[in-house]
């Protein structure tokens with residue numbers, strides 16, 4: 535039966551909401567209730583490629599990413615539940631000078647931290663990834679600590695670890711609004727009745743902006759479609775080959791069940807207003823954009839020639855959320871105390887989930903933050919991107935250049 539009250543209610547059981555619930559329980563935040571209108575990890579999370587990528591030249595992103603990668607490396611010790619984190623490394627490939635300089639800066643950042651990274655020749659890269667055909671003259675950086683996880687298993691493991699620590703989890707319960715008293719959240723209205731709460735975490739994925747609008751907030755976070763495909767097994771694909779990320783055409787390619795999983799950015803960016811979907815819409819039924827898939831395949835085939843004749847066995851697509859500067863939003867928005875917004879995962883919510891959950895626990899518990907929270911404040915955009923049109927245009931533009939920005 536749904537509890538009548540809790541210290542903290544988390545709305546949304548994707549990878550971000552489950553991480554928040556786990557970190558809140560670890561921080562001893564009393565009675566915690568996680569609700570989702572569907573099952574756990576049933577929206578965008580299970581569609582992901584699950585890749586991690588911690589090495590960044592941006593100092594904030596590097597500190598954040600380092601916490602995340604250490605968490606994945608120690609997932610079982612941290613949570614008590616194992617995830618299949620394949621630490622196969624990644625190859626970052628740059629074809630032109632500006633991005634080659636970016637790789638040099640990443641190399642320097644890693645060396646400063648004492649992390650092993652290495653430039654490879656095309657021949658060395660081919661040895662690690664036999665189906666990869668890197669063009670002569672490209673720069674290739676090997677980042678051994680990168681890898682990937684099965685994305686749903688991460689959310690499920692967080693949820694199980696949260697439950698072990700006393701968190702109550704109720705699925706098929708929809709949050710319909712907030713109870714607010716003098717600018718402070720005092721509870722959550724749901725399809726099953728009202729739950730009194732001192733704090734509420736909004737981790738509703740693609741629906742965060744829509745939910746915010748219902749309670750008078752203009753959250754600068756927009757769902758933007760992202761697609762990937764998986765091929766049937768291909769000769770020469772190795773189970774532990776590094777992920778390949780080619781910067782200019784913005785494609786990534788990794789092993790999946792003997793075949794290749796291929797995704798990419800910038801192909802026909804499209805954002806959504808969730809109010810335009812019917813109430814029961816599920817991410818799994820998001821319509822495919824075949825032109826996007828075709829463009830992606832053409833771009834990736836230049837570097838992986840065997841993709842030309844590969845049989846496609848799976849399509850993945852979903853609605854990750856993006857903010858106008860490409861960073862997460864993890865913050866109590868001004869004017870509404872007690873609500874913590876956790877959104878704008880970029881196409882990196884699996885990767886960033888440990889750090890994001892930890893920040894939520896800092897905010898709710900009031901303990902000193904482990905990282906500068908102002909950078910992820912919901913209020914950082916001021917009056918910018920206040921209209922739907924300007925916000926969606928900016929977030930689509932950012933998606934179009936994702937690999938060229940801070941990722």
Ligand SMILES: Cc1cc2nc3c(=O)[nH]c(=O)nc-3n(C[C@H](O)[C@H](O)[C@H](O)COP(=O)(O)OP(=O)(O)OC[C@H]3O[C@@H](n4cnc5c(N)ncnc54)[C@H](O)[C@@H]3O)c2cc1C
Nearest residue numbers: 546548550571577578579583585709739852882883884885
């Ligand atoms: C093809 C593809 C590839 C990707 N690759 C990667 C990758 O390699 N690495 C990476 O890190 N990320 C990747 N991502 C991105 C990643 O999937 C997302 O960043 C992440 O899953 C977002 O998690 P979330 O918890 O915010 O959202 P979701 O998983 O969508 O969860 C939100 C939850 O909130 C619930 N909810 C919504 N509204 C309500 C309400 N009113 N009441 C109750 N519940 C509600 C929903 O039912 C849902 O379960 C990829 C995404 C796609 C689509």
